Amino acid sequence: MSENLEQFRLRAREWLAANLPKASTEGEFDWDRGRQLQRQLYEGGFAGLCYPREYGGQGLTPQHQRVFNEEALDYEMPVRLNFPTLTICGPTLLDTGSEEQKKEFLPAAIAGELLFCQFLSEPSGGSDLAGVLTRAERTADGWLLNGAKTWSSSADTADWAMVLARTDWDVPKHQGLTMFLMRIRQPGVQVNPIQMLNGSHEFCEEFFDDVRLPSSAVLGEVNGGWAVATRLLYHERAAVGGASPFVSGVRQGQMTRDGTLTDLVRESGQADSERARDLLARSEVLHLVHSALAEDLTQRLVDGELPDAAMSYIRLFHAEAQQAEIDCGLELAGPAGVTDSGSWALRYLGRQGLSLGGGSTEMARNVIAERVLGMPREASADKGVPFRQVRQGPTS
Secondary structure, eight states, rough: OOOOOOHHHHHHHHHHHHOOOOOOOOOOEEEEEHHHHHHHHHHTSSSSSSSSSSTSOOOHHHHHHHHHHHHHHOOOOOOGGGTIIIIIHHHHHHHHHHHHHHHHHHHHHTSSOOOOOEOOOTTTHHHHGOOOOOOEEEETEEEEEEEEEEEEEEETTTTTTEEEEEOOOBBBGGEEEEEEEESSSSSTTTEEOOOOOOOOOEEEEEEEEEEEEEEEESSSSSTOOOOHHHHHHHHHHHTTTTTOTTSSSSTTTBBBBBBBHHHHHHHHTTOHHHHHHHHHHHHHHHHHHHHHHHHHHHHHHHSSSGGGGGGHHHHHHHHHHHHHHHHHHHHHHHHHHSSSSSSSHHHHHGGGGGGTTSSSSHHHHHHIIIIIOOOOOOTTTTTTTTTGGGGOOOOO
């Protein structure tokens, strides 16, 4: 408990060198290997650094996590377990779960034994998360879930999900929602991976047919699901924007399979090119500004100077910085970006996803305008209307 940051750094450095291999950029992420690495971190006392000790964490500060990330940069780390298990679902459980739920799920997640995903978006919902049609109906011993979800990251590898469902159709849409904790591998749940344009299978679609949930599955309060979803979105925007204190093993500007933009400039013989240096400088400046913005906003949120909605600034700027880096990388790589390894071209094919994950950038701008700057809300035809009366689907 008396260990200072520099002593922690030295301890982390020694442990990493003795226990983890150097990072490799080859091949796809192996989820079983990821769970194994997370278990090693857990047993070594370096998992869940910012989670409370009573729930399996280390009870340390974001500064400790930052120091550990700096030391771990060159080592193989279970980075895919960050999203959404450790940075989104775990913190949401910490904020909104019952004591029993926190003690059951958080230590197992921090140890790599349980992976979570989010069942939020729906095929017909677009950006209107509160307009979900998936329904949960009471039974004698719990709930019966029916409906469909989509764009769920890593749902085919997860063990549990947080699923938002409608439990009351006779109140306005935000008031009739409940969040549930659901075991994925059970009767009535079908999970289908979605192949993306760049060849990845990061997302899935799900169908629920009379899925039985116990009463203990409710996260938060019955019909209080919007409050839980709002907290989840806060953590998602922090994670997507690079400002979550729960991210372990990564940092802004992490190397890709093709290395950094600086590596690309050098290896392509463009180090003396003024154009190449300008492109590189543009991307580097955006990353520096993003890091400073994340640090400043995070501290101001902790100090109570800004509302939680201000996290949308970080989410929005993250998309701008990452898309600029991808654009620069493809322009610098030229034809080789497509004809050689193709990594920059594949990243370009997926660049628009940066405007969608964590809520669309258009929604982020609305949140900033209305909830931070106090500008008037856009007109809404369904405000205050019982959801049962809200028209669904085409109007013609």
